[in-house]
Amino acid sequence: MSPLRFVAMGDSLTEGIGDPVAEGWRGWAALLAAGLTGDEAGVEFHNLAVSGAQTSDVLHRQLPAALGLRPAIVSVVVGVNDTLRCTFDIHAVAARLDQIYSSCAQQGALLLTACLPDPGAMLGLPGALARPLARRQRGVNAVVHALSERYGAVHLHAAEGDWVADRDLWSADRLHPGERGHRLLAARFHALLAARGAAAGSPPSPEPQLPQPTRSASIWWLATAGTGWVARRCTDLLPQLLTLAADEVRHQMRGSSARLDLIASHGVATALAALSAAEQPDAA
Template sequence: MGYVRFAALGDSVTHGVGDAVPTGWRGWARILAEALGESHDISFCNLAVSGAVVADVRHKQLPEALAHQPHIASLIVGINDTMRSTWNRERIRRELLETAAALHGSGAVLLTVRFHDHGRVFGLPAVLRRPLFARIAFLNEVYDEIHATYGGIRVDLGEQAEVFEREFWSIDRLHPSELGHRSLARCFGAGLNEIGFAHPLPSGDREGGYVPNWRTDLHWMVTEGVPWFGRRAKDLGPWAARLAMTEARGLAQRPVLPARLPARRLPAVRRGVLVGVGLDDAVAS
């Protein structure tokens, strides 16, 4: 048994939204921290904030994370940036790389992901799904660069069939359900076991949480989903409209949307350390 400090940086997914417990949101990071605590003295610091963008992580969360002197640090952020009119590729890449470099430089093992096609899960119309897909693809290129440079443990969500199943998601389809959070925690846990942070994997079984059904989905869509989409359309709407006009004039070629986002090929190193761990590996262990 050893002493392990774990700092979690990011947005609502790492904050735990979608996995409700009596004390509030739990989420994959806390589930993983509790599992690590079975074999180690654990100091867990969850700095993730719902709605956070890359700039928030770089300028607000990173200093606190470094003060925690983590052995393990998760960096999962950027999806909120893809859905805003303030999207800036150069700034996002720079701030993600700066954050990763600082965490790695402090001695932390990085936990990251490659994002899946969120538009496919949410069922967005093609005119919004195409530009969102392009932004997510760019975000994944940055995380490829981070992983190739600093290593760590990475989960490629786009390669996992269960990510596109309804049970993986909470009622809003934007945040993982309890099962989704548990799958992510088990996936990172399997990778940590491979590199010396030995601990029992957290359970993959639901203890409660949301069970999808068409009635609750319909109620949420009417009372929450449509209003949310209306608010988000203030950012995405004008941009999507410009894209649609360009396409109508025949000035843009529509990209073919694959079933998953392709991963950049990296040097062959132990699976779970550089190439990354898949959900199937974690479930099988």
């Protein structure tokens, strides 16, 4: 009997940042893989996720490798890094995700997806800076919701809820789950898969193997590696984010903030409508 093949694609969340082990990072996908089967054949797990990856990286770099492995289960959790770039375009994000999901589904793989928390809120940014990022993340999540339904994905709603507010589940950088958070994500995916009859092994334990980082260790991480990590990902965003924040303040002073939400919602709707139109056969 051949092992079940599980391939994970995405960014630092799936790479496992926040859940350190001796050889590097582990993360929710590796924890989930260990509980997918209960037979001797086991699971063949490949983690293709790379820190900083955007939807374009998954489409052009990770997807070809994933399809070459012909997985039975494939996870695609990506999009936050797109929202942190000045090149953000919800139409382009939607088109890329549609192509990624479609390619996996056409090969017969069971697709795992997730919507994710707003990075501005997780970082505790001031309102005028946080709201534009929140609007972008809501847009990405809306696209992921719609496309997950279209392709019959196992979709995890992870954008909000108690787990987002529980600081014990998050690492020092406030953007990645800690070990306990990764274990919770793995357990929630396992429950969804088990409900579909696609996970026969034992769910991952919710209890961490390593002690929770101390406050001093968290502060030290933020002051050293953490600062560099955030700076590298926000270098090209900061000028635009300041412009977006200024626009946010202007609309707030005019009492027209709702217009920005309407523009964002319209962008999502037109992006999804364009995908639907592309699937329609020619009228001729």
